[in-house]
Amino acid sequence: MTERDETEAAEQWMLVRTPLGQPWSGRTRYAAAMYFYKLGEMNAETLEVYRICSRLDAEDPLPIIRNRGVGETWLKRVGNG
Template sequence: MGVADEMAMQIRLLNIPLGWPGSGMIRYGAAMYLHSRGQMDDALLEAYRICCKLDGDDPIEVMQLRRQRNLRP
């Protein structure tokens, strides 16, 4: 599997539907992959970390709330 194929697979994993059992941890794993390659900032990675055990919570909403409250990762 090439780098482009791996990146595409990780993006698909990042976008699996909310609420699936284990989906929060899968999304967090994909987020760590993207972050390690400079494709995701610290604040968004932190939102995925917060949601990793909360399969139904949306990391984008968490990040937006944290930014509104001016919380740092």
């Protein structure tokens, strides 16, 4: 991974963890989730939860992912597994 790739990944990691409730935070998290999906680090079912939550700035996608049982690897990565 190049330095530029590492910088981009770090930025996307911060964005996917944008605090709940901030204006446009759901869309920000979804856009960052798409980045990780394209890298193969997130499955489609997990990305779908981020899509559903994208217009709900105060909705935490992680409990939904856990309840659906679709993103065990992702939950471990974010420390909620």
